Amino acid sequence: MLIQIPALLSPADVARARDVLAAASWTDGRVTAGPQAAAVKRNQQLPVGSDEARALQRMILAAVERHALFFSAALPKRVLPPMFNRYGGELNTYGAHVDQAIRYHPDTGQAIRTDLSCTVFLADPTDYDGGELVIDDTFGERRVKLAAGDAVLYPGTSVHRVEPVTRGVRYASFFWIESLVRSDEQRRLLFEMDLALTRLRTRDGESAEAVALVGTYHNLLRLWAQT
16 A cells, blocks of 8 residues: 655744755765665665654654554654755765665664554655655556655555666655554555544544444454554
8 A cells, every 4th residue: 555645744844854865964865774775775764863863853753643644654663863864966866776665773783573654745746856665566666756744655565676866856655553563454544534434533423323333443453453
């Protein structure tokens, strides 16, 4: 399941992030990659423990917590601190790879399963050429290049790449989520039911049918969730 999350960040948040990232010191992106990914990774990253990264992490995690569509699609159990990358110049691409199945929280050392990957676009798409996030999964190949502040959620199992940036600079944040519902198929069914319920309740209010379906949704979540 691939889900676009519009306006995860407000224009003010995007402007703040852009100011911080434009003035930041960057390191080689390969420092956080596994052996397979490091062979095809040519970008820069904001140092994970830097003051700039921590400030922007707090901003993005706060946005995630208040965004209803993100919560409905991801059903997050644990969220790794967001990281930040830069593509441009000679360091402008990331070849096809699959994300590590288990990552470790940089502060606590806790193991977190990467059920979902998330990319938050932080540069206006007119400011750079190329740089599409290309995701290849059961839904086929999808090329994603979104407005600044928008995000995309996709399965952590997907093969994906970032096309070369041939003009300008592409800034983005990326992070992983361990979901309460491990199965992508089950999570998709719950998401589709939640969207339909929202439309039903908007149209008809808290009808007997809506109440019954809300109960079904929560009973399925109770059956499938891993807490």
